[in-house]
Amino acid sequence: MFNGFSRSVRGASHEARDLVCQDSSAHKVTEYYAVAVVADGHGSKKHFRSNVGSRFAVESTVETIDRFYQDPEEFEKSFPERHKAVIKNIEKQIITTWNAKVTEHITANPVTPEEKSKFTDEEFAAINVESYYGTTLIAAVAGRGFCFGLMIGDGNLVAVFDDGEAVLPMEYDESAPANVTASMCNANAASMFNSFYRDKKKVLAMFTSTDGLYTSFGSDYDFLDFHTIIASNLVKAEAMEASVYKNLEKRSHFGTEDDISLSCVFDVEGVAENNELLLKKVAENKEKAAKRRKELLTTGLKTED
């Protein structure tokens, strides 16, 4: 049986300037699968409807996964063998659904004079309609016997498997220029996704988050340890949800002050059966963190005049 939760909180820098939260998040749990999805609207000048765009991105993803699971037993049977092609197809369908929502929205809500007033006529003419709604997207799907994920743009997907390890199955790509983020609004968006598929190890919990969460940590270790702590407490799901929400509020105010979204889905029996292992991992991670700190402060060149 799957369960899950999701939440978006507005960052302090956006509150201070009375800007809307540009993140969106959602999750859906069924008997056969659970999906956790978040999206981070770009927020810069030409993406002036990115809060709407991020909402459309999470809606499009949930609807698309739902369509692919229309015949769940058939999907479970055929997907493992054809996962690469199916995931590519899912990515294309998400983009198509998102584009349809954008078209419908702009038709019903044409650009207002106020929105247009921020640009010269020449500048405005150069912006594609899809760019108004520009957003990233990160989705994780836990199925029965496999899991997969896909993302476009920045953000993170963390999976906790039944060996107790929290991992980032899709790595950060440094080759992307520092200020260019792949986006749902790109003309070739369907070809810009990263994805992964696993069926060898059993997934206990999957998390997707926008970059506001990641940037509130001092290291990748701390970021992954945070997810292991959550996984080790999912046996008390309601209390854990409250703790996560409080923590996200704290991070959005005392970290990098960005909007933060976190969505989580988990295997209820899996986290219960492996709870002892997860708690042991949390204790090990704590010891390793103390050792790393000690090494950092004692190694390196020390010379005397």
Added chain:
Amino acid sequence: MNKENMNDAKQALDDTQLDNLLDFDDDDPLGATGVSRKSLVIFFLIDTSGSMKGTKMGELNTVMEELIPEIRRVGEADTDVKVAVLTFSTDVRWMYSAPISIEDFEWARLRADGVTSMGAAFKELSVRMSRNSFLNSPSLSFAPVIFLMTDGYPSDDYKKGLAALQANSWYKFGLKAALGIGQEANDDMLAEFTGSKDTVVHAYSGEQLANMIKIIAVTASQIGSKSMTLSDETNHELSEEDVSAAKQKLLGQQIQELVGQNGTDDVPFDSGW
């Protein structure tokens, strides 16, 4: 904090709610997980060649020890300032194996010896300024500050090292400043490193050296840790190129203003110190 308030991300938190967020709760499994503030790395590139021996190195060690508390004050508001020190003489060496938070940083006194392998230092810096190396902290929010101090001309092919550095995006967006110590330091070469003459200054005496290091390091840290990405008139984010150019220009202006106010008459390095 009650659930209704948490559900409304649009509602600004009042003081009581902020207090509640900061309350440490033993029963909260995530209560002890640290929240990192925005972080900034300051790189000091320091010439420790033989010509720095004596007063220059003694003054530099003293002023760097004094500088640490001043940089701590820059960061205490909302930025975690980290420091990385690369020394170059015949070899290039890092003082610590990674950038250290200013709260934990202790200056290890340097000694001078050997030749000036500045090109090798530039090359080493370009390797370490990467998400896979010294700039791997998720909370890194600002382009780095890079501060070069030297008293002479490089003894190796600095242009080759500088070319490697100039290809690094962190260097391109970083705030660069340089301090020439004594008569032998070449301002034109230092301007090649910073990209502008405004961000190059010269110290000819112990007192000037102390003043210049403090002016540059503190001003660059203040400007480097300034959030400019949400500051334009349309309430939308500026591009990284715009922020970088604006900060570099501001640094040049402020350094020149402050340097103009700090003229001294004490004895120059090159006349007997």
